[in-house]
Structures are given as C-alpha cells and as structure tokens.
Amino acid sequence: MTVTVSTDPGRVGFDPARLARIDEHFARYVDDGRLAGWQVVVTRRGEIAHSATYGLRDREAGTAVEPDTLWRIYSMTKPITSVAAMMLWEEGRFELTDPISRWLPEFADARVFDRGSVLKPYTVPAVEPIRIWHLLTHTAGLTYGFAQVSVVDGLYRAAGFDLGVPPGADLAAASAGLARLPLLFQPGTSWNYGVSTDVLGRLVEVVSGQSLEAFFAERILRPLGMTDTRWWVDAADATRLAALYAPHPATGQAVRADAVGRAALAEPTWHSGGGGLVSTAADYHRFTQFLLRGGELDGARLLGPRTVRFMTRNHLPGGGDLASFSPNGFAETILDGIGFGLGFAVVLDPVPSRVPSSVGEYYWGGLASTAFWVDPVEEVTALLFTQLMPSSTYPLRGQLRQLVYASLVD
Numbered sequence: 001m002t003v004t005v006s007t008d009p010g011r012v013g014f015d016p017a018r019l020a021r022i023d024e025h026f027a028r029y030v031d032d033g034r035l036a037g038w039q040v041v042v043t044r045r046g047e048i049a050h051s052a053t054y055g056l057r058d059r060e061a062g063t064a065v066e067p068d069t070l071w072r073i074y075s076m077t078k079p080i081t082s083v084a085a086m087m088l089w090e091e092g093r094f095e096l097t098d099p100i101s102r103w104l105p106e107f108a109d110a111r112v113f114d115r116g117s118v119l120k121p122y123t124v125p126a127v128e129p130i131r132i133w134h135l136l137t138h139t140a141g142l143t144y145g146f147a148q149v150s151v152v153d154g155l156y157r158a159a160g161f162d163l164g165v166p167p168g169a170d171l172a173a174a175s176a177g178l179a180r181l182p183l184l185f186q187p188g189t190s191w192n193y194g195v196s197t198d199v200l201g202r203l204v205e206v207v208s209g210q211s212l213e214a215f216f217a218e219r220i221l222r223p224l225g226m227t228d229t230r231w232w233v234d235a236a237d238a239t240r241l242a243a244l245y246a247p248h249p250a251t252g253q254a255v256r257a258d259a260v261g262r263a264a265l266a267e268p269t270w271h272s273g274g275g276g277l278v279s280t281a282a283d284y285h286r287f288t289q290f291l292l293r294g295g296e297l298d299g300a301r302l303l304g305p306r307t308v309r310f311m312t313r314n315h316l317p318g319g320g321d322l323a324s325f326s327p328n329g330f331a332e333t334i335l336d337g338i339g340f341g342l343g344f345a346v347v348l349d350p351v352p353s354r355v356p357s358s359v360g361e362y363y364w365g366g367l368a369s370t371a372f373w374v375d376p377v378e379e380v381t382a383l384l385f386t387q388l389m390p391s392s393t394y395p396l397r398g399q400l401r402q403l404v405y406a407s408l409v410d
Helices: 018-032 074-090 132-137 151-158 171-179 198-209 212-224 237-241 256-264 279-291 305-311 395-406
Strands: 037-044 047-057 110-115 122-123 245-247 254-256 338-340 344-348 363-365 371-375 381-383
Touching: 018 037, 018 047, 018 395, 074 279, 074 305, 074 363, 110 151, 110 198, 110 338, 122 338, 132 198, 198 212, 198 395, 212 279, 212 344, 212 363, 237 279, 279 371, 344 381, 381 395
Parallel strands: none
Antiparallel strands: 037 047, 037 381, 110 122, 245 254, 338 344, 344 363, 363 371, 371 381
C-alpha cells in the first residue's frame, strides 16, 4: 500500500506551485549531504494533495526512497499507545485518576529524587501516586536515560535504561525496573519527556490481558488497515528499511548509525509503547485520517469523537504550556505556546513559535526526525519521514509547517 495524490491540490485550497516549494526546500538537505532521503505527505479534507519522495533510503546501497519505504518511527509510537489506553478507558476499564499501582503494584511506593548525586542520591516519598493521566501527559516524573540533563537520568543509565532497557528484559521486567528508580519530581507537578508511555504500554497489557503486540495487531493495526506497521523488520523486507543516520560532529554530513539502526532488524525482547514501531507513510497516513475523522476510518471506529477531542485538549495543570511546566529545559526545543494532551502536543498559541499553525492542532515526532500533525481547523494533516537522529539536529518540522501553511490560499 502506498500514498498517491488523490485530488487536484487547487480543489482543496492549495496552490500547487507553492506545494512544490516543499520538495525544492528539502531536496537541498539531501543534495548537500545533511539527509540521505525523505518522504512527505500533505492532505486536506481527507484528500492527498501532495506526496513526494527524494533521495536514498540507504545511501551506501544506493537504493532510493520508495513510496513503501519502511521508517523507524520511534516516538510516533506514543500516540498509538495512547489510543490503545483510551480504548480501554472507553470500555470503563479504568478512570484516568486511578493510581497505576492498582495494576502495576511495583509503583505503589514510588520515591522522588530530592538531592545528591548518582553515587549517593537522596529521595523522599511521593506525596501523590502516579495516576493514569500522569502517564498520558508525561507528568508522572519519569524520564529518559539518554536525556543527560539530571541526576535521575544518570541513575537510569546506571540501571541499563539508556536508549533501551537492560538486555533480555521484557515489558513487564522493564516496568518493574523503572519502578525501582526515583522520580524526577512529585507526580503531577511538572512535565518531563520520558518512559511514561512505555509504562502505559505495560498497563495496557495488564488491563487488557493481552501483550501490547497482540493488542495493537487485533484492536488497532488490523482494523485501520495499517498492514505494514510492525515491531521489527524481517529478512524479507530488510531492503525496504531506510538506513539510520546521525550528523557528523564536524561537517554535519549524515553518517550511518548502524549501532542503533540495526536493532530494527531483530525481534525485540520488549515491545516499547514509547518508541518501538516501524511503519510506512501509507500506514501512518491512515492513522492521522482516523484521528482527523474523530476516531473512525472506513467503517472501523476505535474511539468516539468526543474522546478524540478530549485527548487533544491541553491537560497540563492550570492550562500552562510546556515551556513553563518543564523542569529541565527540554521544552525549550518544543517552544512556548504548546500544551500537552493525552498523548499529543497541542498548539495553544502559534505566535510564540513564530511558525504558523492553528490553535488546537496536535502533533508529535520521533527520534529520527519523523513528524506528523493533525490540524482539525484547516482539516490538514502532514507527515515527514527521514532517518536522522537526534530529531533536534535541524528544524525540519517547523520548516515543513512554514511551507505547508504558506501553500494554503483559500
């Protein structure tokens, strides 16, 4: 399955010549060596107005980006896991205010880092239990080891939680190991990007009685027709998988990062709800259309429209934005005027970012510079796929917004 243009762009309010600027702009990243290749899809009102590929999916092999190229989507897995959790919520299986220790007892006696060092940390008891909404909004106090901005990050790395989990750990073992580490802050008092959605994936397993892999396959991927989305790539499809790159520290040229990239070619011991999936533009396009249509696609309804609207509102306490609610400066890379819902960043005010968008637009991206957004006001969705880590290397996402919104002329 691939994505092809399904309408004259002018019929849905786009200027074709302006849409062509997207390709011209991002082609320069490939031509000067900063990216190996990319794929972009832009839709409006459910119609594909622009679909393009450029460059190589594997520069060393000389193979071009094709419409069915497989991409590591990393944290673009998180919205899918969040949908899984909210499907269970719609069934009345839990309330968002429930403590997660009801299903994950390892988190019953959580402690919070207070002071000290990696070698000698001092902790205090959590005064508020981690609740399900804390996981969905990244306000649980969990973090990532690779963030390297706090003592708690260092404790994660020392325990084997860096880009992954300790060798051989499954999702249950990973959740138990994370519960033994201190929280970065008291639950609900701040926002920090971390492993919350991985723990949420474990919660989905326990509540549903299925593995996360089975739940995704049966309840989400199959009903939505996301036939190419998977947790790893077998030998039959290995040549379709784009190679992973990182910028050379001196030249900025994309350099192959096989030490990390080849993990996608082996079946994982754990299924990361926070970053484990490989997908295609066609599949993720179907996911964004499911969201834009209020939880339904081609007769398959996974969520009610009011649930989708609820998920994509700002749930940060006091209505604050990420810049004011983050303890470690991570949000500075996301910009002011952005809130966070149940699994998505949400635009509160586009002006502080100096990039056009609509109030209420929601989005997220992945470690390898992939990105998507859904704009329910303009009925626009956009997808960007490439494989360059970290995602903060170049301002690709903001530039795509700039070019897409400049192409709307109705």
